[in-house]
Amino acid sequence: MIQMDTRLAKLARGGDRAAFAELVELYRDKIFHLAYRMLHNRHEAEEIAQETFLRVYTNLDRYDENQKFSTWIYRIGTNLCIDRLRKRKATFSLDAELNEGEGGDWYNTLASPEExxxxxxxxxxxxxxxxxxxxxxxxxxxxxxxxxxxxxxxxxxxxxxxxxxxxxxxxxxxxxxxxxxxxxxxxx
Missing domain, CATH: 1.10.10.10 (Winged helix-like DNA-binding domain superfamily/Winged helix DNA-binding domain)
Incomplete structure (x- = not known):
């Protein structure tokens, strides 16, 4: 039996926008929660969810229908989160100079650890x-x-x-x- 999401992916690959919209609806919250739990930042999680669906849409022709669609979409979302975490690590430098008009010091550029x-x-x-x-x-x-x-x-x-x-x-x-x-x- 073909899973519903696999069937929707086939239809979306054929140009059915309603089918793709259903896939987004099915996985939107799951991908957002995955990204939020990995990144602990609502804005970044929203960006990752959007990027995940963009990549799904542009790569539907690469989806292997013999594997679960959920596995494929989670792989895309997880890899995007891991990439974002890697980029975060080298973001700040103690020696960094601020552009004019930014004011303050480098400490002000750090994200607040508080919820x-x-x-x-x-x-x-x-x-x-x-x-x-x-x-x-x-x-x-x-x-x-x-x-x-x-x-x-x-x-x-x-x-x-x-x-x-x-x-x-x-x-x-x-x-x-x-x-x-x-x-x-x-x-x-």
Whole structure:
């Protein structure tokens, strides 16, 4: 039996805009939440979701109907998030000079580590600690932990999304859990 999203992808590939709109509707929230959990920034998550759907649309002819559509779209979204995280690391320099009119010093260009007031209300203290601990995970563990526990993907699906053997996924998941456990034991 062909999955509904695979059928929609076939129709969209043939130029059916309504079918593509249905795919967007099916995956919009899932891709946004994946990006938000990886990037912890609503604006960037929205950009990643848009870029994911743009890439899906422009690459529909490359989609292999023998694999699950969800795996394909999650792979695109995850890779875009990983690319964004890599670019973030080298963004600021202590020696950077500000352009005229920017005022202040380099410290003012850093993003605030604090949550918005509405997020502070929503998240319990424990959830906040877990989220902060996930944020500190090394990249190679972070994607696996988020896809497994926050997106609820199976090990095989994560393997397909990240193009890695299941054994590597298991190892990274185990090491990521150990990292989180040790971090949380110190906090709690």
């Amino acid at each position: 918005s007031p509405d997020n502070q209300v929503v998240l319990s203290e424990t959830q906040q600690q877990i989220r902060e601990s996930i944020e500190t995970l090394p990249e190679k563990y972070k994607a696996v932990v988020i896809l497994r526990y926050l997106q609820d993907l199976s090990l095989q699906e994560i393997s397909d999304v990240l193009s890695m053997p299941v054994t590597t996924i298991k190892t990274r998941l185990h090491r990521g859990r150990d990292f989180l456990r040790k971090k949380l034991e110190k906090l709690l």
